[in-house]
Amino acid sequence: MSAGTILPLRLEAVAFEASGRTLIEPVTLDITRGPRSLLLGPNGSGKSLFLRLCHGLIRPSRGRVHWKGEGANGGGRSLLHRQAMVFQRPVMLRRSAIANVEYALKLRGLDRDARRDRAREMLARTGLAALARMPARALSGGEQQRLALARAWAIEPEILFLDEPTANLDPAAVKMVEEIIGAIHAAGTKIVMTTHDLVQARRLADEIIFLHRGRVVERREAASFFSRPETEAARAFVEGRLDW
Numbered sequence: 001m002s003a004g005t006i007l008p009l010r011l012e013a014v015a016f017e018a019s020g021r022t023l024i025e026p027v028t029l030d031i032t033r034g035p036r037s038l039l040l041g042p043n044g045s046g047k048s049l050f051l052r053l054c055h056g057l058i059r060p061s062r063g064r065v066h067w068k069g070e071g072a073n074g075g076g077r078s079l080l081h082r083q084a085m086v087f088q089r090p091v092m093l094r095r096s097a098i099a100n101v102e103y104a105l106k107l108r109g110l111d112r113d114a115r116r117d118r119a120r121e122m123l124a125r126t127g128l129a130a131l132a133r134m135p136a137r138a139l140s141g142g143e144q145q146r147l148a149l150a151r152a153w154a155i156e157p158e159i160l161f162l163d164e165p166t167a168n169l170d171p172a173a174v175k176m177v178e179e180i181i182g183a184i185h186a187a188g189t190k191i192v193m194t195t196h197d198l199v200q201a202r203r204l205a206d207e208i209i210f211l212h213r214g215r216v217v218e219r220r221e222a223a224s225f226f227s228r229p230e231t232e233a234a235r236a237f238v239e240g241r242l243d244w
């Protein structure tokens, strides 16, 4: 919505500790425009924490998360407006489906007519036009997740973080959500998504960031990760025999 870019996102020696444990080992990497980056790893490997550190929901215990163009004051609200996050369980306001999307746009300063038009468009793009007036919380899990994507997409984020967005959904709902994620990416938004599902990662990933026990152990182009994992942990995970 505003000029310039906030990418790449740079993590410099970022570590996260809680309860006296190091949960994310120091990691330095850039998240660049373009490829769909899938954070892959077994349960408890640190994927959600990694994503939350990137999005800014939690602060690193050590190191620094830095957006391009970020000023000395950290970039403030403008940075927040350029990134969005969708969670495993969507959090909906106690309003209609369309009002949930309109509210996100209100926070971005759009006027009433623009909000209504854009919200309608987003519901159409996510297959929810017929449900616009339904209370958002009465929608099914799959519909709510599509609504969460419509709401996130509405603000045209430069980067979208997705934390296990299809966990708990049935195969048809998974397919719809994956198609919407593909459309958001095709429209120019950088996708960073967590999954522990190998098959889903094979379907969606351009590159893999593989985590194991809080450590980024591999980061590779997806095809080569799956055909020739370099570490024993990744090999074991790809072969379905990782003992974590």
Ligand SMILES: Nc1ncnc2c1ncn2[C@@H]1O[C@H](COP(=O)(O)OP(=O)(O)OP(=O)(O)O)[C@@H](O)[C@H]1O
Residues within 6 Å of the ligand: 018, 019, 023, 041, 042, 043, 044, 045, 046, 047, 048, 049, 050, 164, 194, 196
């Ligand atoms: N605030 C916290 N305090 C202590 N431990 C935590 C905290 N947050 C997360 N953990 C632990 O850190 C580890 C990594 O958690 P995280 O949720 O990032 O894993 P994950 O890879 O996303 O797993 P899953 O696939 O099961 O969602 C887990 O062992 C979790 O119990």
